[in-house]
Amino acid sequence: MAGGEALALGILASRGDGPLPEWAEQLADSMVGAILHVSERTLDEATRDERVRLSVAAAVLSAVRTHTQCACDAAIDTWMGWGVGSPTSDDAPETLVGWALLSLLRRDAPTALQAVRCLDGNNGVGLILQDWALKVMQEESVFREAESFHQLRVHMAHFDARPTQLLMAALVIQGGSGLRRGGVLRWLDRVAEELAAEGTSRCTPIPAVHRY
16 A cells, blocks of 8 residues: 555656656566455455555556556456445545545546545545546546546645545546556656646647547
8 A cells, every 4th residue: 555655656756757766666566466465365354445545556556567457457346346335424535535536547437426425525625526526427528527637636736645646636537538547657747847847737638539
């Protein structure tokens, strides 16, 4: 779980400034070797919070080791499948945010909506994610989903947020655009370049079919 947070931090810190740090590459390799073992060991023992954090770490790993995407998604299905139940207001806010993002990644908008509605009504991240979930349910365009990503990115810049939350949001928009998950690093490079040059960014990952 801590590996997922560290890897996400390494990814975000290196965007627009070259390749991943060597320590992040080594961490990713270690996580690849451990994921099946960890999923088997935790299947009957992990708490709901741990299931969400483990699933988020697996999603982060799949962005930098794209050949593991099927194994990572299978592990996520294991942790977030039978036995996890439904999100409730008793779950910690960080758990609910992670749950919502995982659900959006899997294009399960109803569960994402259920998770964010369990958050405090004044939670800014929750309000943005609620709007995002509604856009997915209504099958709105990738441009509308990108608006939610950038709103979340700006909001998280002013409040404490886990690196995995922002990276998960990037994976959601990448997948919602119909693009391969591994391309999220190149897209985040473009976002970082726009921020450095213009101070703002509205960059949207656009499939070729939508470009012309």
